[in-house]
Amino acid sequence: MHAISSWEEVPLFESETAEAAFWQETRVDLRLMENSTVPGGELGESVSITLRMDPRLLSRIKRVARSRYLNYQSMIKQWISERLESEMRDR
Numbered sequence: 242m243h244a245i246s247s248w249e250e251v252p253l254f255e256s257e258t259a260e261a262a263f264w265q266e267t268r269v270d271l272r273l274m275e276n277s278t279v280p281g282g283e284l285g286e287s288v289s290i291t292l293r294m295d296p297r298l299l300s301r302i303k304r305v306a307r308s309r310y311l312n313y314q315s316m317i318k319q320w321i322s323e324r325l326e327s328e329m330r331d332r
Contacts, residue, residue: 246270
């Protein structure tokens with residue numbers, strides 16, 4: 242099994258199957274994993290942004306978030322993250 246010692250060694254994958262095959266034969270070096278985690282379980286600092294939005298759209302988003310028992314801002318971040326992953330996969 243091959244161990245990577247830098248995140249740059251992880252390629253961009255053409256498919257989830259290719260990614261699964263890579264990780265089946267590869268592991269992350271313990272030092273890299275330790276250096277990648279932030280004490281306290283935080284993923285790093287957040288940056289505040291201002292986003293202008295139609296009030297009716299925001300109300301609809303909040304309603305969907307409530308139905309899923311989520312904070313609407315967290316749900317928006319999740320949607321953005323999922324879409325970004327999709328866009329990167331489609332490249």
